Amino acid sequence: MSLDELYQDVILDHYKKPRCHGSILNPDCRSSLHNPLCGDTIDLMVSIQDGKVNDIAFSGHGCSISQAGASMMTELCKGKSVQEVKDLCKVFRSMMRGEKSSQEIQVLGDAVALEGVRRFSARIKCALLAWDALEKCMEQAEDLSCPTESKIPA
Numbered sequence: 001m002s003l004d005e006l007y008q009d010v011i012l013d014h015y016k017k018p019r020c021h022g023s024i025l026n027p028d029c030r031s032s033l034h035n036p037l038c039g040d041t042i043d044l045m046v047s048i049q050d051g052k053v054n055d056i057a058f059s060g061h062g063c064s065i066s067q068a069g070a071s072m073m074t075e076l077c078k079g080k081s082v083q084e085v086k087d088l089c090k091v092f093r094s095m096m097r098g099e100k101s102s103q104e105i106q107v108l109g110d111a112v113a114l115e116g117v118r119r120f121s122a123r124i125k126c127a128l129l130a131w132d133a134l135e136k137c138m139e140q141a142e143d144l145s146c147p148t149e150s151k152i153p154a
Contacts, residue, residue: 007113010072014110015064020074024057028144029137035125040066044074044133048141053077053085058133063126065117070130072111077134082141089135096124 027045034041040062047055056078058070073092077085091107094100096118105112117127 004116007116010110010113011064011068014068014071018058018067018071020057020071020078021059022057023059024055027055029140031133031136031140033129033133033136035062035066035129037122038063038066038126040126040129042066042070042130042133044070044130044137046134046137046141048082048144052079052081054079058130062129063123065114065123065126066129069111069114069127072109072114073130073134076109076111082138085134086138089131089138092131093128096127 023043024045024047026047028048029046030044032041032043040060042058042060042062044058045056046053056074058074060067060070076088080088088107091100091105092111095105095108095112095115098118105115114127117123
């Protein structure tokens with residue numbers, strides 16, 4: 001089995017059996033994004049506790065790349081600190097631009113399987129959709145650290 005075939009199997013597994021799919025009650029952060037070019041949608045919900053992603057879930061619909069990418073991302077981020085998640089977002093974006101070595105991207109876990117998507121420029125937005133939503137949630141999470149701010153409404 002080639003590496004490309006293995007990566008394709010990982011993507012299909014996450015697409016057919018998405019992890020962290022659904023919703024969470026009273027999320028601290030929420031972001032809903034739509035890619036009008038292909039119709040993909042992601043609704044991402046994150047609960048933060050003690051500066052870490054306590055719970056994370058997504059719902060939406062779209063192509064295998066966007067939905068599998070959301071599954072990989074949510075699974076990877078659970079339990080990580082807000083700063084670790086922001087760092088993972090940067091690594092993923094750099095991977096999609098071809099700026100990181102194969103060693104540097106290993107921190108992305110299963111999401112490394114999406115590296116080949118960058119060869120298809122029309123599909124890059126599909127792979128980035130969930131990560132864009134995550135970045136928006138992490139911006140909201142930074143506001144949670146301020147004691148005068150209230151939770152983001154669901």
